[in-house]
Amino acid sequence: MMQLFLNTTSPFARVVRVVALEKGLADQLTLVSADPWNHDPALLAVHPQLRIPVLITPEGSAIAESLLIAQYLDMVGTGPALVPAAHAAAVLARTSVAYGLMEAAFHVVIGRKYEGMQADTSVMGQRRLTSIGRVLQQLESASPTPLADHATLDTITTAVALDYVRFRLPALFATQAYPQLHQWLNQAQQQPHLAHTRFA
Known part of the structure; x- marks a missing residue:
């Protein structure tokens, strides 16, 4: 399983959510609501920049930045490549x-x-x-x-x-x-x- 730290009004997090759905990974993704503007301790524990989204991979790596997360999901997911x-x-x-x-x-x-x-x-x-x-x-x-x-x-x-x-x-x-x-x-x-x- 993977975890995605996000909030629902973040456009960057939405990109990742759409990518996860496109790549058939939604059922492997646990969504974790986070507030980066209030020094959310759970978010701070996984990434020092207090930015969302952050993806925690099955191996425990924490990937920030939506396009980097999208690249990772494109590699591990199924279906056509997002960047042909x-x-x-x-x-x-x-x-x-x-x-x-x-x-x-x-x-x-x-x-x-x-x-x-x-x-x-x-x-x-x-x-x-x-x-x-x-x-x-x-x-x-x-x-x-x-x-x-x-x-x-x-x-x-x-x-x-x-x-x-x-x-x-x-x-x-x-x-x-x-x-x-x-x-x-x-x-x-x-x-x-x-x-x-x-x-x-």
């Missing part, structure tokens, strides 16, 4: 853009939580908001990868990142401004593993 060898560079390139969107959105949310809306006026706040806008424009212009029966890491990360922005920062993701992205995301959200892990 024939298209690895393209899949990873798209994943990096979506992951950057997720990180920028997450830090805007955290900044506002602890500093209020004035966090947006700082140098870093402005950089993050600008980054979010650029990525959304790029994805709207290029359109994300078409959905297939078997998800790849880029489609998983893109769907989770976009849904997180819609969930936490809806003013930045107006339907009128990004109609193609909203259409794509609505279709993606119907896929069982994304539907099962919706933000709560």
Whole structure:
């Protein structure tokens, strides 16, 4: 058995949960709710950085960072590879853009939580908001990868990142401004593993 330390509103943890479902590992995964912002002792006991998600492997190794966890689950799980060898560079390139969107959105949310809306006026706040806008424009212009029966890491990360922005920062993701992205995301959200892990 494996343990996954997480909370249900973390986009990074959701990526891992979707990957675990895609790779047929959900029944081998025990979900452990954790609060990294309150020095959760159980989380601190397994990883010094107090970050989620953290995966504890059957051997007892603690892996942090969602993309590293996804890589591990892709190796030990079943089914098609999340990063197909024939298209690895393209899949990873798209994943990096979506992951950057997720990180920028997450830090805007955290900044506002602890500093209020004035966090947006700082140098870093402005950089993050600008980054979010650029990525959304790029994805709207290029359109994300078409959905297939078997998800790849880029489609998983893109769907989770976009849904997180819609969930936490809806003013930045107006339907009128990004109609193609909203259409794509609505279709993606119907896929069982994304539907099962919706933000709560």
